[in-house]
Amino acid sequence: MQTVPEASLTPAIAPPPTTTSEPNPSLVITTGGPAKIIRLVPTHTIHDSADDYPELDTGSDGVDHNGISVGQWRQHLFGCIRSCVPNTCTAFLCPCVSAGQIAHRMGVGRFVPVLLSFGGLYITLLICLAASTAGGRGVALITGIGMWFYLYRLRATIRLAFQIPGSVLEDMCATVCCTVCSMSQMGAHIESFDSKNTCNLRPKSVLPGYNV
Incomplete structure (x- = not known):
């Protein structure tokens, strides 16, 4: 009887799969057999933030790419009579709507949540x-401060x-001393x-973002 060498009884172990890569969009994978090439196709494009938000560029007429005045207020603080209907009237009769429209337009809040929260504070204040x-006046003071602080931030x-041009002090004084204006x-x-001359309780579209 012929004896088989002990070394020949050791099972052959296949080498571990090796992976090599080439620059996208191709990836070559070998597993001991024929090489397989997998083509990588991106599902979406990632844009840099600088491409998504246009630069703040003022034209010769002092407005940006959205037609919004830059460098100065379009309307003086006490020029509210120029846009009496519906702007000033809405701010006076229903400030929660005006606050919601402004916040939505700037993209710092959605219209309905701001409308409900600001309106709740306003009704509580009244x-x-x-x-x-004494207790009512204390609650009114707290709600009034909350409303003022939100308008100041806006x-x-x-x-x-x-x-x-302006300052934090100017923003505080304007919003607390002449809220409607x-x-x-x-x-x-x-x-x-x-x-x-057209009353509309719906918000306008959000302004595109800025690099500021």
């Missing part, structure tokens, strides 16, 4: 003031986005309402 109690955002000024600057 009820507490009508109650004429005005500061618009001023910085369109490179309008300040809201009218913001709405007129970014054109948050459809057109003059």
Whole structure:
């Protein structure tokens, strides 16, 4: 009987698969057999943020690519009579709608959530003031501060986005001392309402982003 050498009884172990790659879009994979080439096809294109948001460029007439005035307010703080209907009237009679339209236009908030939250604060403020109690006045003070702070942030955002000279103190004073005029000024600057002499409670489309 012939004896088989011990070494020949050891099973052959295939070498582990090796993977080599070439620059996209092709990938070559070998597994000990014929090489297989897999073609890589991108499913979407990733754009750089600088391509998605146009630069803030002012033309010869002092407006940007969206037609919004840059470097100065389109409407003076006390020029609310120029856009009385519907801009100033909406800010006076229903400030929650005006705040929602401005926030939606700037892309810092959606219209309905801002409308409901700001409107809830406004209604709470009116009820507490009508109650004429110490507790009611305290709640009215808190809700009033919340409304003012939101409007202050809106005005500061618009001023910085369109490179309008000013200061934080100016934004605070404008929104607390003349709230209606300040809201009218913001709405007129970014054109948050459809057109003059037409009351529309729906928001306008969001302005494209800026590199600021």
